[in-house]
Amino acid sequence: MSAAIEFQDVRVRYPGGPALAVAGVTFAAQSGTVTAVTGPNGSGKSTLVKALLRRVPLAGGSIAIEGVALGQISLREAARRAAVVPQREEPAFPMTVREYVALGRFPHTSVWSTSDPDGDRAVAAAVERAGVGGFLERHTDALSGGEWQRVRIARALAQGGRLLVLDEPTTFLDMGHEMAVFELLAELARDGMGVLLITHQLNLVARFAHHVVLLHGGTVAAQGPPAAVMTGGILERVYDWPLVVARDPAVGAPMLIPLRAPARITVHRPMET
Amino acid sequence: MRVRFWVIALLALAAAAILGVALGAVRLSPAAIWAALLGHGDSTTVAIVQRIRLPRVALSALAGAALGMSGAAMQGTLRNGLAEPYLLGVSGGAAVGAVAAIALGLNVVLGVPLAAFAGAAGAAALVLAIARVAGGRADVRLLLMAGVVVGAFANAAIMVVYATAPPETVRGALWWMMGSADGADWRRVGWLAAYVAIGGGALVLWARDLDALALGDDGAAALGVDVERASRRAYLAAALLAAATVAAAGLVGFVGLVVPHIVRAAGVRQHRTLLWGTAVVGAALVISADVVARTIRPPAELPLGAVTALLGVPFFLFQLRRLAVRS
């Protein structure tokens, strides 16, 4: 079975930009797993999502969804197979949660064929899965951060694909809401969905991800299961900050503890291979 | 709620149309008007009703519909509730075309509308071209900036014409800029109807794209929308509607700004129904404004744009109050 999504030597340059923002990234995310892409600011994580959304052109390499290269399918077809929850999304005019989730069926209709027989069922299932049934008639600008995030996931689920891509889904959420989102993603993966997650939350990545891709300066510094990637040597080199990796007492996953900078002001380490 | 909106909107349109035919500088009895509609009666009355009032009502309705739809499309594409059909260089370009035509002594009936349309279309194309050269994509902020640039250039050109042209030209050009349904005849109505059908039809056809665009560039792309192409399409259709309206009736402001808000406030949010709604409400509004313009101080006429500009006052007061309540 082909991977849910596969990035093959992807290169991306922003128009007018000096260097490649993504300089040869190769990895795959399988269905039924949570794959986390992480790394310092500017390492190219969000650029990958933009390339997937075709907001920036590929300067080289390819992206394939379920074995089919992006260039061979239309935007709508891609949206039917892979649902993206982008970092920022702000409806210009308030609408109800119900209307917003229903927008997820957009890729299934077009100007010429407006019928969507599975639409109602898909929306209802998505609403239930994401747990937003309690505020369907509320307006999108009247939701709390946690509620809004779940609503966005519901919209993505309504699109009906087998791949879910989320760009920093828990940035403004408190601990409780953050855990709830990760639990939901883990559950979706357990039910067969492929989940690709861009995030900073290294400790939660360690607990929930099956596969971790660590980016640094536009390339893959390391990838593999959390225990293999989240080691002191690799992380210190990539994040350029002293830290200690322990085991968390609850489930034994790697746990990252950043240290205070030492009394000497600057900490520069030469890049080790 | 929505059903009630449609009932009220359609009734308002019908009432406005009836008033538009019944009222005017000359007082006519209902019986005479009814006879004239059927073609009977005194020939002067028939001429007034069939060749002056009916075309005016039709022109006003089409202009209002075009402006309402154009405003809804602009606000959806630019994701801004303060966007207006005349925002992106359209009004400046039209004004330059019209003022130049008047200064050159071109015929008012044919030459000015054509020049206005050419100016508006040219300006819209120029805005798109500037935005593309600047950023390579139809980015919303680039469009707005380019629109400001083109508008500023147009203002300068108009001022030069005003300063060097004789007074009658200036007055004629000013009158045109203030908007009027005065020049309505069936041929002009026919042209406007064709453009409204094309532009409005395009917008209604691709209304779902506007629904998706409202989520933002990334959100829309996530739903499978080609953001650049969809924005450009909507913008061009909206600009076409605005240019055709300007050519037919001069600059009629505030309608495109206010009408989408009215319809959205009634709970209509999906763009397909929103577009129809703004067409109906816009038509009713402009017909009413035209009636006010020609009956408030007979036999003189107020410019249509002056009456619709008065709309802006309660609208902005209302928005201010809403902002104050929120914060």
Next chain:
Amino acid sequence: MFLSSLASHSPTQRVIRATGVVLSLALAISCSGVSDRSPPGVSGAADPAGTNRLVDDFGDTLRIAGGGAQRIVSLNPATTEMLFAMGEGNRLVGRTRWDTYPLAALSVADLGDGLRPNVEAVLSVHPDLVVLYAAADNRDAAARLRAAGIATLSVRDDRLADFRRVVSLLGKALHDSVAAQRIADSVVASLARVSAATANLPPVTVVWPIEIAPLRVIGGGSYLNDLLTDAGGRNVYGAMSDPSPQVSLEDVLQRDPSVVLTTTATARAMRIDPRWQQWIADTGHRILVPDTALVGMPSVRMGAAAAQLAQLLHPEALSSSGSLK
């Protein structure tokens, strides 16, 4: 309230504020009032013998010494015509670009527009009298010319009744009231002739549009309305006191005038406008175009203007000279 704010600050601040107030007031006064010095063309305090004293339509006073003004700039086609008619065309050193009658006027220096004239151009021909049209737009030019020491005569010649008054003012300014009187009498007589010729003819109802968008017509407050009445026509908007009111097309249709008088350009626009076209086609009414240069203003050729109008309106009854056939 302002004074109390003055009191609430430190002494230095108060002085600064008060100085500011005084300076602003001084500035305002000096800008608004142009000293109403009486202009020369003349010597000192008492009027020497032979000096004519006139008050023009702006309320300004002029004193013209014996012999009258010798270098005249006329910024008004009507007064240019009057000066030539009085035989004083040789005293003219400047005209507007619109003054093209009589032919001799074309050899006088063209100084540009009569409304908001170029004061420098006027000064460059060293006039001792400038005749202006008394529009609000020209107050500024009149003030600036007077400040430069030049006599200005601002006249308003809008109506038929103004003609005699303006001619007489010119006569006094040129110390040639005899010629002025002669002109006035001759014009009035020619008008009376036309009036008599049309007195017994049925009046023709007329609408006189001067602009189509917006639709503006000659109303009762215009000289053309007076001319029209003398010429045996009846302006359907004669009851409106406005000289050029804006009206709506349906109102014109309702009043059903049998003749439309207008300019060539407007006539062309009407022929393309379907609504006007159809009304003309349905009713068989006529569109007539009088010579705009001739009928445009109340001046020495008014008699000929009235005659032309009368002949246009009553072609069957009158010859081209306006006399009964």
